Amino acid sequence: MPIRVLITRDYDEMSRRAAEVVSAVIRPGAVLGLATGNTFLGCYRELVRMHREMGLDFSRVKTFNLDEYVGLSPAHPQSFRHFMDENFFNHVNIGAGNIHFLDGMADDLQHACQKFEEAIRAAGGIDLQLLGIGTNGHIAFNEPGSPFDSRTRVVELSEGTRRYNARFFGSFDEVPTHALSMGIGTIMEAKKIVLLASGEGKAAAVAGAVEGPVTEQVPASVLQRHPDCTFIIDEAAASRLSRVHMGYPELG
Numbered sequence: 001m002p003i004r005v006l007i008t009r010d011y012d013e014m015s016r017r018a019a020e021v022v023s024a025v026i027r028p029g030a031v032l033g034l035a036t037g038n039t040f041l042g043c044y045r046e047l048v049r050m051h052r053e054m055g056l057d058f059s060r061v062k063t064f065n066l067d068e069y070v071g072l073s074p075a076h077p078q079s080f081r082h083f084m085d086e087n088f089f090n091h092v093n094i095g096a097g098n099i100h101f102l103d104g105m106a107d108d109l110q111h112a113c114q115k116f117e118e119a120i121r122a123a124g125g126i127d128l129q130l131l132g133i134g135t136n137g138h139i140a141f142n143e144p145g146s147p148f149d150s151r152t153r154v155v156e157l158s159e160g161t162r163r164y165n166a167r168f169f170g171s172f173d174e175v176p177t178h179a180l181s182m183g184i185g186t187i188m189e190a191k192k193i194v195l196l197a198s199g200e201g202k203a204a205a206v207a208g209a210v211e212g213p214v215t216e217q218v219p220a221s222v223l224q225r226h227p228d229c230t231f232i233i234d235e236a237a238a239s240r241l242s243r244v245h246m247g248y249p250e251l252g
């Protein structure tokens with residue numbers, strides 16, 4: 001199934017369209033897979049606005065975040081849990097017990113990953129998975145070379161990813177070397193997937209994912225095999241696509 005591509009004028013429109021897709025799946029018992037990163041700041045801002053102004057109700061929604069650094073506590077300012085608290089969870093009516101996060105501080109990291117997979121299954125699977133994309137084509141922290149059938153596990157971060165994320169830390173050396181990440185096989189089981197990308201820096205990765213060969217060297221290319229995957233990307237991120245993807249496809 002080819003990836004549907006929705007090209008927006010800019011970051012703000014990308015964020016609004018993404019929030020609309022999220023709000024359309026919100027119902028009691030809905031299960032959302034969430035991502036962190038700059039790409040999602042506008043989307044979460046918009047969802048918070050929809051909660052405040054339109055009563056969008058997260059009280060019976062369950063969430064699973066894609067990844068977390070190993071060795072950072074939830075309160076650490078650079079942890080993904082902290083990012084989610086600051087930018088989303090603290091501003092909507094989501095129940096604390098409905099938030100599922102990988103525990104990068106667990107004594108037994110592999111066991112923490114297994115528990116996370118079991119919790120996804122017990123929730124009935126993920127209805128909508130949000131994804132960002134790395135400049136190297138990674139999804140979650142599945143770096144190039146990650147097996148397509150990988151499950152949630154401990155991963156080593158590539159040097160490029162650590163350098164890209166170093167802007168949030170005091171220095172490159174402070175960026176953790178490992179993370180826990182949902183696997184590609186796990187991500188592919190989500191019923192619906194929406195990937196967001198903004199800016200020219202993501203254009204090559206987007207083109208590789210949408211139009212390139214399906215290869216483990218470009219993890220996001222696996223999404224070409226998903227039955228319901230949409231990229232919502234701004235014009236800059238779309239600038240290397242060779243086919244014309246314009247207009248507003250039905251997002252279902």
Ligand code: F6R
Binds near residue numbers: 034035038067133
């Ligand atoms: C974060 C994640 C990563 C990011 C990607 C893009 O939870 O899974 O794959 O989505 O690295 O990050 P930004 O949005 O900061 O460019």
